[in-house]
Amino acid sequence: MSIRLGYQIPNFSYPGGVSELFPTVIAQAQEAESAGFDTVLMMDHFYQLPGIGDPDEPMLEAYTTLGALATATSDIKLSTLVTGNTYRNPALLAKTITTLDVISGGRAILGLGAGWFELEHQEMGYEFGTFTERFERLEEALQIIEPMLRGDKPELDGKWYQAHGTRNHPQLRTDIPIMLGGGGEKKTFGMAARYAQHLNIIAPATELPRKLEALAQRCDEVERDRSTLKTSFLATVLLDPDGDKARANLVEMMKARGLDSEEVGAEKWAEATDRFFVGSPDEVAVQIKNRVLDVGIDGITINMISNGHVPGMITLAANALSPLVN
Numbered sequence: 001m002s003i004r005l006g007y008q009i010p011n012f013s014y015p016g017g018v019s020e021l022f023p024t025v026i027a028q029a030q031e032a033e034s035a036g037f038d039t040v041l042m043m044d045h046f047y048q049l050p051g052i053g054d055p056d057e058p059m060l061e062a063y064t065t066l067g068a069l070a071t072a073t074s075d076i077k078l079s080t081l082v083t084g085n086t087y088r089n090p091a092l093l094a095k096t097i098t099t100l101d102v103i104s105g106g107r108a109i110l111g112l113g114a115g116w117f118e119l120e121h122q123e124m125g126y127e128f129g130t131f132t133e134r135f136e137r138l139e140e141a142l143q144i145i146e147p148m149l150r151g152d153k154p155e156l157d158g159k160w161y162q163a164h165g166t167r168n169h170p171q172l173r174t175d176i177p178i179m180l181g182g183g184g185e186k187k188t189f190g191m192a193a194r195y196a197q198h199l200n201i202i203a204p205a206t207e208l209p210r211k212l213e214a215l216a217q218r219c220d221e222v223e224r225d226r227s228t229l230k231t232s233f234l235a236t237v238l239l240d241p242d243g244d245k246a247r248a249n250l251v252e253m254m255k256a257r258g259l260d261s262e263e264v265g266a267e268k269w270a271e272a273t274d275r276f277f278v279g280s281p282d283e284v285a286v287q288i289k290n291r292v293l294d295v296g297i298d299g300i301t302i303n304m305i306s307n308g309h310v311p312g313m314i315t316l317a318a319n320a321l322s323p324l325v326n
Contacts, residue, residue, distance in 0.1 A: 002230040003198060004325040006039040006301030007032040007314060008081050012058040014309050021058060024309050026072045033076040035318035041081040041301060042066055046120050051257065052305060055119060063096050070104035078104055081200060081234060081301060082111035082181035086126050086134060090141035091166045094148035102172045113181040114138045135187045136160060142195045149176045185214035193218040198230045204274040205291045212296050232299040233292050235277045238306055239317055243280035249306055250278045281320035289324050299325055
């Protein structure tokens with residue numbers, strides 16, 4: 001399994017109100033499928049994230065959405081980027097992803113991370129805990145989820161979770177891919193080397209060479225062939241046929257976050273916009289090739305926060321990016 005060209009939908013603030021919201025999501029998934037994207041991905045959040053919008057803005061629950069998209073698409077793979085482990089009992093999550101796989105005819109990917117958005121935990125009553133505790137929980141969760149996805153019955157009496165011969169039926173296949181998401185060179189990368197088929201590296205693009213070196217070390221430590229663990233990177237794409245319009249969009253977006261390009265200086269501006277890829281379709285393709293793929297990342301997932309919901313924009317992106325990954 002490898003996500004070579006993924007399309008993430010992180011924003012649901014569309015024109016037309018709630019009645020038009022999900023039809024707009026379906027239209028994006030279907031356009032992504034037709035245009036050549038191999039995976040469509042949802043965020044697993046309940047509130048909109050800082051940097052994208054306000055917590056009161058619309059946010060669909062991920063697995064309900066993916067189940068519905070399974071019936072509106074036919075070939076494209078379905079995943080989160082990534083599921084917050086703290087939000088669900090791991091045996092329930094294994095059951096959920098297996099059910100999604102059955103519904104979609106074998107197109108599910110389990111994306112999983114430790115969880116990080118504290119506001120959601122506080123307001124919804126989920127235990128947030130410390131950084132260390134969240135990664136302890138992720139490790140235990142994988143010890144339950146991985147065997148359940150492989151047709152086995154886990155046994156675990158852990159600090160955080162318990163499972164005793166847990167059953168998981170029906171299963172269409174016993175090789176549902178596990179994708180971990182994160183940037184931690186010891187904890188996340190170590191778990192990826194032990195449990196995952198795919199790693200979405202979350203980091204500034206300038207750090208990717210170092211991240212890949214660390215990942216190779218974690219694979220060596222468990223005697224795993226690094227080439228069997230595929231990687232991807234999430235890029236925020238601001239794309240327009242008029243590249244200058246896309247660049248102006250970035251300036252306005254960053255101003256809304258309190259960052260003025262004329263005031264902060266070139267170094268701070270570059271740091272703040274390191275995960276943005278901005279310009280015309282051809283310009284964006286060159287940036288992604290040079291900054292991500294040429295350093296050794298296997299695939300790219302993009303979101304198009306500002307205009308992905310506009311018909312035709314996903315196709316423009318796919319036409320520019322597909323030659324880089326196929």
